[in-house]
Amino acid sequence: xxxxxPALHLFVIFEAAARHENxxxxxxxxxxxxxxxSHQIKALESFLGFELFQRKSRGVALxxxxxVYLHYVQQAIDKLDQGTKVVKNKFSSPSLKIxxxxxxxxxxIIPQLSHFQDKYPDIDIRIETGMNVTDLRYDDCDLAIRxxxxxWSGVVVKKLLNLTGHAVCTSDFxxxxxxxxxxxxxxxxxxxxxNMDNVWRTWAEAMQLPNMHYKHKLTFSNxxxxxxxxxxxxxxxxxxxxxxxxxxxxxxxxxxxxxAANFDQALYAVYREEDKNRQDIHSFLDWLxxxxxxxxx
Numbered sequence: 001x002x003x004x005x006p007a008l009h010l011f012v013i014f015e016a017a018a019r020h021e022n023x024x025x026x027x028x029x030x031x032x033x034x035x036x037x038s039h040q041i042k043a044l045e046s047f048l049g050f051e052l053f054q055r056k057s058r059g060v061a062l063x064x065x066x067x068v069y070l071h072y073v074q075q076a077i078d079k080l081d082q083g084t085k086v087v088k089n090k091f092s093s094p095s096l097k098i099x100x101x102x103x104x105x106x107x108x109i110i111p112q113l114s115h116f117q118d119k120y121p122d123i124d125i126r127i128e129t130g131m132n133v134t135d136l137r138y139d140d141c142d143l144a145i146r147x148x149x150x151x152w153s154g155v156v157v158k159k160l161l162n163l164t165g166h167a168v169c170t171s172d173f174x175x176x177x178x179x180x181x182x183x184x185x186x187x188x189x190x191x192x193x194x195n196m197d198n199v200w201r202t203w204a205e206a207m208q209l210p211n212m213h214y215k216h217k218l219t220f221s222n223x224x225x226x227x228x229x230x231x232x233x234x235x236x237x238x239x240x241x242x243x244x245x246x247x248x249x250x251x252x253x254x255x256x257x258x259x260a261a262n263f264d265q266a267l268y269a270v271y272r273e274e275d276k277n278r279q280d281i282h283s284f285l286d287w288l289x290x291x292x293x294x295x296x297x
Contacts, residue, residue, distance in 0.1 A: 010044040011073050013037055014052065018070040021061055082274060095124040096280045100145035102129045102224050104267075107246035108293055109145075116287050123280045143281050144270040145288075147240065155270050160289055161242075163263040165203050168239040168253040169230055179236075179256035182207050189217035189235035191226045203238055206261035227253075242294050243267070249293075 016026035017037055027034040045051050052066035062070065088095075100109065105127055113125065128141060150157050167185065177188045185204065193199050204212045217235055220226045227244065230237035231252050239247070240263060247253045269285050271278075288294070 006044055006047045010040055010047075011077060013040045014044055015070065015073050015077055017041055017060070018052070018062055018066060018073075022059055085274070095126060096143060096284060097126040097128065097141045098143045098145065098284070099128045099130065099141040101147070103227070104145055104243055105129045108243060108291065109288070111246065112291055112293070116284065119287065120280075120283055123283065125284075142271060142275060142278070143284065146268055146270060147265050148268055149265055150268050152268075152270055154273075156273055156276050158269040158285065160267040160269055160285070161294060162266050163243070164241050164260040165206070165263045166239050166241045166244075166255055166260045167203075167236050167257055168227070168244070168247070169236045169256055170233045171251070171254045173230075173233045173236070174254055174256040182209055182257045182259060183212075185209075185236060186213045191217075191229050191235040191237040192219040193223060193226055193238075194219050194221045199238060202264075203261050207259065245293055 013026065013030065013032075016029050017023055020026050020029070023037040023041070024034045027037045030037070041053065048069075050065055051063060052069060053060040054063050098109075109127065116123075116125070145160075147163065150159060167182065169179070173179075173188075177184065179188070182204075185200065190200050201212070218226075218229055220229065226237045227239060227247070229235065230239075231247075236256075239253070241260065244253075248255060269281075269288075271281055275281060
């Protein structure tokens with residue numbers, strides 16, 4: 001017996017609009033216009049015979065019917081998503097999509113990737129880079145490699161290695177300022193990060209450096225940009241090691257001080273619970289953790 005359902009694309013639009021409780025944000029996520037979202041929601045409500053949202057002067061909010069319906073729609077979408085992944089993994093050639101931050105990809109993974117391909121020629125690797133944390137519930141990535149505290153919920157979290165924070169600069173900058181001791185950081189321009197509060201103060205406290213005064217000449221919201229600024233000789237930056245050790249090997253930057261501070265975050269692998277037995281994920285992580293560059297410092 002045939003089942004009468006709304007057009008399937010309406011479920012996706014409703015789920016996004018309900019999750020955000022904002023048509024504009026849903027439209028941005030789905031790459032359509034807010035008016036298209038509003039029109040499709042009205043079409044769904046017309047099909048159902050009742051409203052799902054309370055319209056307000058500054059947005060929308062789910063009503064009681066919408067909250068109940070969202071529960072079932074999300075379950076259905078999750079089930080379809082899981083089924084699609086199972087079928088793709090079983091009947092298509094193995095493909096592993098990895099999300100990570102740019103320097104992890106450029107300094108660690110990509111330079112050694114040919115060795116992985118030689119060992120596992122049947123696994124197709126796709127790498128996506130970005131600074132935003134991947135939400136594996138809605139993104140199509142299989143594996144995320146991220147720096148954090150490992151407190152992500154609803155996913156499998158595997159700690160890969162501890163990290164340390166090192167002051168870095170060009171060799172010319174180190175020679176110009178005669179850098180030999182961490183106490184000298186209050187005498188030179190420091191490259192700061194806007195999205196990490198008091199990053200240099202935190203580093204100095206971890207190094208047990210008292211009464212430090214900082215000369216912040218440049219501030220960036222992007223970690224990669226701060227390292228690029230250091231490569232241009234614009235100041236002293238903080239780098240996460242051993243991830244950035246390739247910059248030291250290539251002599252783009254130097255470590256002017258022998259000591260470093262333990263970083264309060266670590267490198268983690270994150271993947272879905274339903275993927276915990278995927279051999280391609282475990283093969284990649286086993287290969288990654290054995291890379292010599294990750295054991296340098």
